[in-house]
Amino acid sequence: MNEVLLTLGFGLVTAAILSLSAVAFTLEYAVTNVANLAHGEILTIGAYAAFVIHQSTGNVLIAALGASITGGIVALAMHTLLIERFVRSGIGAMATLIATLGLSFVLQNVLVIFFGAANVAYTIPQGAPQQVGPFLWTPTEIEIIISALCITAALYVIITFTRFGKALRAVFQNRDLARVTGINARLVGAATWFLAGLVAGYAGFILAESVGTFNPYFGFSFFLITLTAAVAGGLGKPFSTMAGAVIVGIALEFTGGYISASYELAFAFAILAIIILVRPRGLFTNARRTIFE
Amino acid sequence: MIQYLVSILTEGAIFGIMALGLNIIWGWSGDFDLTYYGYVALGAYMTLVLTIGQPTPPAQYILGLQLPYLVALIGAVVSSALMALVVGLIALRHLRGIYFSIVTLGAVYVLYVLAGQYVPLFDGYNGLSGLFNPMGDALGLDFQSYPFFFLGFCILIFVLVLIFMARLSGSRFGLALRSLREDERAAAAFGRDIYRMKLKAYVLGAAFGGLGGGLFAAYLSAFNPSAWSPIEAIILYSAVLVGGKGNIKGVVLGVVIMIVFIQESTRFLPDVPGYPNIIPATREIVIGLVLVLFIRYRPQGLLPERRYIDHSLQAGVDAGGNALVSRRFGAFNRRFRPTRDRRQISAAADSPLSISPEAAVASPLPVLEAAVAPPLPSSEAVAIAPRQQPLNQHQPAEPPTVSAALVVEGLYKHFGGVVAVNNCSFRAAKGQVTGLIGPNGAGKSTAIDLISGFKLADTGTIFFEGTAIQGLPPHRISRRGLIRTFQTPRGWPGLTVLENVLLAQWDPERETIWRSLTGAKQAQHMASQAELMQAREIVTEFGLAKLGNERAGNLSGGQKRLVEFARIRMAAPRLVILDEPMGGVNPVLGERMALAIEGFIAAGTSVIIVEHNLPFIERVAQQVIVMAQGAVIAAGPFESLRSNQSVIDAYLGEVPL
Numbered sequence: 038m039n040e041v042l043l044t045l046g047f048g049l050v051t052a053a054i055l056s057l058s059a060v061a062f063t064l065e066y067a068v069t070n071v072a073n074l075a076h077g078e079i080l081t082i083g084a085y086a087a088f089v090i091h092q093s094t095g096n097v098l099i100a101a102l103g104a105s106i107t108g109g110i111v112a113l114a115m116h117t118l119l120i121e122r123f124v125r126s127g128i129g130a131m132a133t134l135i136a137t138l139g140l141s142f143v144l145q146n147v148l149v150i151f152f153g154a155a156n157v158a159y160t161i162p163q164g165a166p167q168q169v170g171p172f173l174w175t176p177t178e179i180e181i182i183i184s185a186l187c188i189t190a191a192l193y194v195i196i197t198f199t200r201f202g203k204a205l206r207a208v209f210q211n212r213d214l215a216r217v218t219g220i221n222a223r224l225v226g227a228a229t230w231f232l233a234g235l236v237a238g239y240a241g242f243i244l245a246e247s248v249g250t251f252n253p254y255f256g257f258s259f260f261l262i263t264l265t266a267a268v269a270g271g272l273g274k275p276f277s278t279m280a281g282a283v284i285v286g287i288a289l290e291f292t293g294g295y296i297s298a299s300y301e302l303a304f305a306f307a308i309l310a311i312i313i314l315v316r317p318r319g320l321f322t323n324a325r326r327t328i329f330e
Numbered sequence: 331m332i333q334y335l336v337s338i339l340t341e342g343a344i345f346g347i348m349a350l351g352l353n354i355i356w357g358w359s360g361d362f363d364l365t366y367y368g369y370v371a372l373g374a375y376m377t378l379v380l381t382i383g384q385p386t387p388p389a390q391y392i393l394g395l396q397l398p399y400l401v402a403l404i405g406a407v408v409s410s411a412l413m414a415l416v417v418g419l420i421a422l423r424h425l426r427g428i429y430f431s432i433v434t435l436g437a438v439y440v441l442y443v444l445a446g447q448y449v450p451l452f453d454g455y456n457g458l459s460g461l462f463n464p465m466g467d468a469l470g471l472d473f474q475s476y477p478f479f480f481l482g483f484c485i486l487i488f489v490l491v492l493i494f495m496a497r498l499s500g501s502r503f504g505l506a507l508r509s510l511r512e513d514e515r516a517a518a519a520f521g522r523d524i525y526r527m528k529l530k531a532y533v534l535g536a537a538f539g540g541l542g543g544g545l546f547a548a549y550l551s552a553f554n555p556s557a558w559s560p561i562e563a564i565i566l567y568s569a570v571l572v573g574g575k576g577n578i579k580g581v582v583l584g585v586v587i588m589i590v591f592i593q594e595s596t597r598f599l600p601d602v603p604g605y606p607n608i609i610p611a612t613r614e615i616v617i618g619l620v621l622v623l624f625i626r627y628r629p630q631g632l633l634p635e636r637r638y639i640d641h642s643l644q645a646g647v648d649a650g651g652n653a654l655v656s657r658r659f660g661a662f663n664r665r666f667r668p669t670r671d672r673r674q675i676s677a678a679a680d681s682p683l684s685i686s687p688e689a690a691v692a693s694p695l696p697v698l699e700a701a702v703a704p705p706l707p708s709s710e711a712v713a714i715a716p717r718q719q720p721l722n723q724h725q726p727a728e729p730p731t732v733s734a735a736l737v738v739e740g741l742y743k744h745f746g747g748v749v750a751v752n753n754c755s756f757r758a759a760k761g762q763v764t765g766l767i768g769p770n771g772a773g774k775s776t777a778i779d780l781i782s783g784f785k786l787a788d789t790g791t792i793f794f795e796g797t798a799i800q801g802l803p804p805h806r807i808s809r810r811g812l813i814r815t816f817q818t819p820r821g822w823p824g825l826t827v828l829e830n831v832l833l834a835q836w837d838p839e840r841e842t843i844w845r846s847l848t849g850a851k852q853a854q855h856m857a858s859q860a861e862l863m864q865a866r867e868i869v870t871e872f873g874l875a876k877l878g879n880e881r882a883g884n885l886s887g888g889q890k891r892l893v894e895f896a897r898i899r900m901a902a903p904r905l906v907i908l909d910e911p912m913g914g915v916n917p918v919l920g921e922r923m924a925l926a927i928e929g930f931i932a933a934g935t936s937v938i939i940v941e942h943n944l945p946f947i948e949r950v951a952q953q954v955i956v957m958a959q960g961a962v963i964a965a966g967p968f969e970s971l972r973s974n975q976s977v978i979d980a981y982l983g984e985v986p987l
Contacts, residue, residue, distance in 0.1 A: 139621030306436030
């Protein structure tokens with residue numbers, strides 16, 4: 038029983054990081070209809086930014102903030118320089134997806150040139166584990182979970198109650214109709230990507246913090262899990278995505294803890310394949326999708 | 331230097347084979363498959379475990395059979411194909427676009443993790459080695475002459491693959507495959523079993539991946555997960571993209587540029603002192619940038635997919651419908667020399683779906699002339715004042731209880747809480763035009779989807795010429811001779827108008843991989859002489875002769891309607907359901923369509939037409955069925971409905987027509 042709770046505790050930490058990464062990915066998708074395969078690199082760049090800032094200032098808080106803002110700028114640049122131009126010139130979502138795959142490689146190798154391909158150790162003293170309710174968490178892990186909850190709450194307020202959130206949802210439902218009604222879809226897109234980048238950059242920081250090491254490829258492998266979570270929850274729907282992330286995060290920690298950590302990713306995709314086949318539109322919608330319906 | 335050249339050419343030939351395989355899946359079938367490099371890797375691994383000996387501890391791996399290399403190569407092809415079958419059965423069933431890509435990304439990752447982590451399979455990260463100079467000993471080759479032999483061997487296989495691809499590219503199967511990429515619904519509406527065809531193409535492509543992998547294993551004499559990094563896959567995709575998806579020469583050019591030139595020639599560059607990463611990282615950056623820039627500025631690649639150009643169409647067809655057959659059948663395929671195939675003609679006559687060429691020439695002739703020379707009074711008159719007599723003179727006078735083409739009984743379909751079709755029953759007579767009218771939301775389009783198999787009815791029966799067809803998939807219904815059109819015209823935009831018309835006939839005999847390689851020449855090609863003549867005639871009849879070689883996607887909305895009608899004429903089904911063919915169509919075009927509908931009847935095709943343009947319905951339809959709120963509320967000749975109070979309430983309104 039204790040072991041189950043311990044694993045569940047780890048699972049919740051993973052789920053917290055994963056849900057931030059996944060919600061950022063799904064927001065990017067929502068406003069452009071493009072699955073951004075270079076999403077993982079936003080996390081990677083966030084982690085490197087945090088590392089560099091932390092080394093030069095010695096302040097974790099500034100490092101976290103720096104990671105987040107860097108992530109926001111990178112995502113904004115991706116959107117303005119690449120995605121938006123592609124979407125506007127009528128290149129389909131599928132072709133744009135392939136372009137983001139190319140971009141992902143470019144970014145990885147730019148990082149290799151600047152920082153080398155080797156692992157960077159990023160060890161922050163985590164502090165002694167503490168009993169929180171039934172779970173055993175280190176102070177850092179507690180911070181991760183609390184910050185994830187705060188960000189989720191903030192996103193919920195922004196998306197549900199603000200004019201911007203309304204515009205965002207309108208663009209997701211029907212981009213052309215939204216534009217006809219006077220919504221500046223480009224601006225909404227840019228703002229959403231910046232917001233998503235802020236979240237993703239921070240997710241990169243807490244991922245690096247909790248794993249302890251990273252390299253130029255680390256965001257990409259985490260992205261594969263992110264993709265699982267986002268599709269499991271339902272692409273483009275922020276809060277279903279987060280729910281999907283919690284389920285996938287906990288499931289992964291259990292397969293990792295009870296079967297073998299090496300097969301974690303394989304299991305993630307096994308889960309994904311089953312979900313896609315049974316519920317192609319995500320776990321939380323009832324609609325069955327066939328080729329023609 | 332010469333050794334280097336030999337090795338780079340060998341690698342080029344091997345990657346060429348892989349890229350050509352990928353082109354089947356991505357270029358022709360149109361699925362962005364991320365598992366592809368997994369099939370290459372599986373082929374390489376299988377070749378190794380089949381040829382090398384038993385593992386010596388601590389190494390562990392399966393098999394170790396010491397089979398001859400050529401046998402192992404076959405084993406590699408078969409295992410990649412089998413894995414593709416499993417992945418394809420799952421991923422191709424319902425998934426397209428990004429969902430397909432995501433699942434295939436998952437599949438390759440599962441394979442990668444298994445190969446790397448599950449040591450008893452292929453010795454984990456150590457990988458396999460020990461395949462030295464296969465076939466070399468038997469042929470008495472020493473280590474110096476062997477590379478030349480192996481280069482020759484790879485080039486030989488590459489050339490064989492290239493010939494195969496050239497045949498497939500110009501074959502009926504290849505054409506039908508590309509139509510799936512262009513529009514699946516339209517393809518299903520004309521009899522193509524999408525899942526099956528895509529699966530075939532997927533497995534075929536993966537088999538070539540396995541073949542490439544088997545050669546690659548011999549070239550490297552070893553394989554492990556580090557030979558299988560994402561960049562290897564990316565460079566393969568970029569080669570196909572840069573050269574030109576769908577064009578085999580383009581794919582080969584792409585391999586030369588990306589793999590031989592960018593990937594390999596940069597290995598010559600000296601290291602930058604102190605920065606060992608710069609050269610390889612820059613190379614990968616260049617490859618990534620090439621991918622991005624080509625998608626942005628030249629998505630069709632350096633050599634775009636070629637279309638079949640029919641020169642006799644451009645030259646024109648004389649009024650009698652006798653095509654001026656040119657000996658030059660276009661740049662698309664030089665070996666394309668259609669000859670008259672009597673077997674084909676007689677087979678076509680037997681087939682219920684196609685009319686024999688003689689019939690096609692003979693029967694629609696009056697219509698053909700009428701359509702070519704516009705006999706229009708004034709366009710105003712056509713649109714507003716319908717002709718007083720229904721135009722059914724060329725039909726034999728039949729009693730009102732003619733045998734029914736279609737009988738629908740108790741059809742029911744709901745979406746969530748909305749009942750779209752509610753106990754809908756009607757019959758449509760053979761040899762007649764039946765109009766189906768009703769207000770928006772009456773369930774007309776849903777009813778058509780149910781009848782044609784694009785949606786499944788909750789309950790109810792549908793009889794097409796006496797046989798129940800409910801529950802059948804769309805392609806089966808289409809093959810029985812019931813073809814539908816769509817509210818917005820659907821076709822295959824990337825194919826030419828003539829290709830669109832040719833593809834209207836589903837040809838089970840020739841639309842197979844096997845028949846595109848074997849059999850008489852005309853069987854390989856996308857159309858026989860007779861079919862080509864018929865298609866030219868029809869294209870000319872619909873006034874599209876000048877546009878026949880144009881890609882269908884470039885046409886205007888009205889022209890797309892005409893192509894749709896031309897396809898129906900070519901397919902010559904026994905029943906066609908037209909879904910709002912007059913939507914957005916000008917009066918002159920409307921007249922042409924009215925004549926075309928008469929032509930369908932004359933050619934033995936019964937017609938059901940859903941339309942809001944009531945004068946048009948009054949003009950062409952002998953029987954009219956009125957639907958409202960999912961059910962049929964009235965049926966009969968148009969005149970009788972004018973006075974029907976429920977029809978007036980539901981649809982016509984009080985304003986006199």
